[in-house]
Amino acid sequence: MTVRLAGVAIFMIAALYTWYGRDYTASFGDVLGPSVFPMIVGIPAMILAASLVVFPSGQVSWPPRDHMLRQVAALAILAGYAWLLLPLGFPLATFGLIAGLGIVLGGAPLKAVALGAVLAPGLWALFDQVLGLPLAVLGRWFG
Template sequence: MVSDRIFGAVVTLVALAYVASATQIQTSFLADPVGPRTFPILVGSVAAFCGILVAFKPDPDPTWPVLRTMGALVLAVVVLVGYAYALKPLGFLIPTAITAAILSYQINPNPKRAVLAGVGLSVGLFFIFKFALGLGLVALPAALHG
């Protein structure tokens, strides 16, 4: 109940903000009868309407995970974001091993296995990508290449 009410309200607000920013789209002199604004405004309005519907007619709540699991999920997102930033400057091997190990530990908390999974996946995938598929991956941090 509560989840859907919040979800509906968020959708409505975002949709209205979307409509508001769609009205600010610049048109050019080459405009067609519909123009670049109409469709986004249409889409936003439908979404806002449906958001209100959901807020007033909510489904039963899903079972949200307990606080600790939520923490694990947030940590996973943070790790993945860090991985996204690290992939280019630090090369493939090191960030991949660390990220894979952390994810593996979160699915099954066994440190030894997690480290094995991390290192194994990092090295194994590197060889597959680099030599079997011919992708241009950089193995190590750029600084080490000189």
């Protein structure tokens, strides 16, 4: 079932892709124009995706619910890091990332927090001080 659903999703994306690509009009001097290649890519993708809907292959076993929750939690931490990196600054955001992911991955909470507390400033020192990548110590919210 999952393969069929994925086939439907990819078919829709490929169809939208092909539909959008149709309208890119050629400027003069360019024989093929910008819309032919998307057609060459989009149409076979639609055919292959459709064939997966009709003749699916392979089984997909999804993880149990509690593991899915952990995956969602991990994604939330990753997204939170992306959005909070500039407001919080590198060391603080990275501390949250390492401690959070450590706990989600099954580490003991105290150990994960300790790891974050050691590594976040450590990585900042390594990248910013030693290797010369500029990474803000304090984010927008603090200065």
